[in-house]
């Protein structure tokens with residue numbers, strides 16, 4: 001059966017989903033100043049990753065479930081969208097339709113991932 005392209009279908013992820021798996025999926029990053037950036041690449045370096053945004057910011061991210069970024073993404077705390085990243089509307093709609101649940105939802109594990 002063909003996949004239906006419904007706009008902004010709700011999706012559920014675990015609250016404790018690993019941060020790097022989460023940003024690998026949603027490709028958004030909340031900066032400390034509350035600006036949502038689009039992620040261009042995520043390069044895994046063991047327990048960290050080097051993240052490059054579309055506006056060419058680079059930084060190292062720890063794979064924590066309880067970091068500031070993980071909490072802000074779960075709670076969708078951001079004040080604005082980075083004008084240089086050009087995050088498309090469909091991606092923001094998808095993000096706003098994403099729910100985080102304690103007992104229900106995907107851990108975003110891929111086959112072969114350590115849990």
Ligand SMILES: [Zn+2]
Pocket residue numbers: 036037038053054055056082083084085
């Ligand atoms: Zn940006």
